[in-house]
Amino acid sequence: MALQATSLVSSSFSIPKEGKCSASSKDSSLFGVSFSELVKADFSSSALRCKREFKQRVGTVRAQTVTTTPAVNKTTPEGKKTLRKGSVVITGASSGLGLATAKALAETGKWHVIMACRDFLKTERAAKSAGIAKENYTIMHLDLASLDSVRQFVDNFRRSGWPLDVLVCNAAVYLPTAKEPTYTAEGFELSVGTNHLGHFLLSRLLLEDLNKSDYPSKRLIIVGSITGNTNTLAGNVPPKANLGDMRGLAGGLTGLNTSAMIDGGDFDGAKAYKDSKVCNMLTMQEFHRRYHEETGITFASLYPGCIATTGLFREHIPLFRLLFPPFQKYITKGFVSEEESGKRLAQVVSDPSLTKSGVYWSWNKNSASFENQLSQEASNADKARKVWEISEKLVGLA
Numbered sequence: 001m002a003l004q005a006t007s008l009v010s011s012s013f014s015i016p017k018e019g020k021c022s023a024s025s026k027d028s029s030l031f032g033v034s035f036s037e038l039v040k041a042d043f044s045s046s047a048l049r050c051k052r053e054f055k056q057r058v059g060t061v062r063a064q065t066v067t068t069t070p071a072v073n074k075t076t077p078e079g080k081k082t083l084r085k086g087s088v089v090i091t092g093a094s095s096g097l098g099l100a101t102a103k104a105l106a107e108t109g110k111w112h113v114i115m116a117c118r119d120f121l122k123t124e125r126a127a128k129s130a131g132i133a134k135e136n137y138t139i140m141h142l143d144l145a146s147l148d149s150v151r152q153f154v155d156n157f158r159r160s161g162w163p164l165d166v167l168v169c170n171a172a173v174y175l176p177t178a179k180e181p182t183y184t185a186e187g188f189e190l191s192v193g194t195n196h197l198g199h200f201l202l203s204r205l206l207l208e209d210l211n212k213s214d215y216p217s218k219r220l221i222i223v224g225s226i227t228g229n230t231n232t233l234a235g236n237v238p239p240k241a242n243l244g245d246m247r248g249l250a251g252g253l254t255g256l257n258t259s260a261m262i263d264g265g266d267f268d269g270a271k272a273y274k275d276s277k278v279c280n281m282l283t284m285q286e287f288h289r290r291y292h293e294e295t296g297i298t299f300a301s302l303y304p305g306c307i308a309t310t311g312l313f314r315e316h317i318p319l320f321r322l323l324f325p326p327f328q329k330y331i332t333k334g335f336v337s338e339e340e341s342g343k344r345l346a347q348v349v350s351d352p353s354l355t356k357s358g359v360y361w362s363w364n365k366n367s368a369s370f371e372n373q374l375s376q377e378a379s380n381a382d383k384a385r386k387v388w389e390i391s392e393k394l395v396g397l398a
């Protein structure tokens, strides 16, 4: 199947916007279940300094536009061939799993990380405080809640001259306490619009770039979640993920003449997140079915474990945020540190033993990776095709 040509719009770096999710906090819930049933950076530097840093960065990226992609193998003065640094784009690398993965990869000295984030200054500070060496990362602006921003990012990335060896679709929003839906720039419900549709457009456009890479193992990774899999205990905590007949998705999730929910039901922020994760896992499989054989790209998803301390839970009530980490540590024992989760995702990016395509990776108690089973819905080939076909219409690719 021929790769689709990408359409680009002219672009420039834009000052990143603040996140625009909003949610009222009332009900306390664990991925949507009432908590009782279960038993954000120092911005002290002046705006002026921030602007200067931003300008310097933009300058750096522009300077890179004159560079050409380095050959995959370099010859050392001793005549030994060494592999060039891999180049990986990670969305949502300003905190949590994305930041920990960026750090784990950068520390090996074998990867240059393009941190694709909506908040430039937050990301710059996060990278610095994580101790990521300057030469190992570049920040580029990406707001997944705007399809224009996704297209601008792709354009900026191409102009930067970096090759694309691995793309990690990691960013997400989770709005469990929202009573009313909020929307992306194009008017899609925010969770599915950001977590699925933004990433869908990004990965479809960047497939061409990945395919051009001469790196030994090129990969497209879309972060999934146990919460979208109803074959697990966590996935059975109501509200359960369910895409239904996708009438809401087909209607554009606008909440106007159609529901903001994929299945056409009443809005539920926790379910919208879980549904978006099912879309992520189905999209990975549809990529595999359509493109793995033709391109050799490895398509994979994963559940990194319950990283109870990340910003994902920022919209939850304070009591939940206080009790969730110890609950996961001492009761469910499902807790995974940000550092450990970063190592796991870094494995899926770079480990030579994790090249199998179409796989949803998980880790056992000894932190050993294994191929996990997806739920019936999250592995339904017809649903995967339908999510793909509706999504490409929504993002303007069909």
Ligand SMILES: NC(=O)c1ccc[n+]([C@@H]2O[C@H](COP(=O)([O-])OP(=O)(O)OC[C@H]3O[C@@H](n4cnc5c(N)ncnc54)[C@H](OP(=O)(O)O)[C@@H]3O)[C@@H](O)[C@H]2O)c1
Pocket: 019, 091, 092, 093, 094, 095, 096, 097, 098, 116, 117, 118, 119, 122, 142, 143, 144, 145, 146, 169, 170, 171, 172, 173, 194, 223, 224, 225, 226, 303, 304, 305, 306, 307, 308, 309, 310, 311, 312, 313
């Ligand atoms: N935490 C867990 O237990 C857990 C479990 C399973 C799977 N996951 C998955 O792991 C991934 C990372 O989550 P996390 O736990 O690390 O949460 P996190 O710390 O909140 O990280 C989410 C990242 O997404 C970014 N983001 C949100 N909206 C965006 C937008 N419109 N455009 C660009 N970036 C945006 C955030 O940027 P800002 O910094 O600008 O907000 C942040 O960098 C998600 O896919 C999540 O579903 C997490």
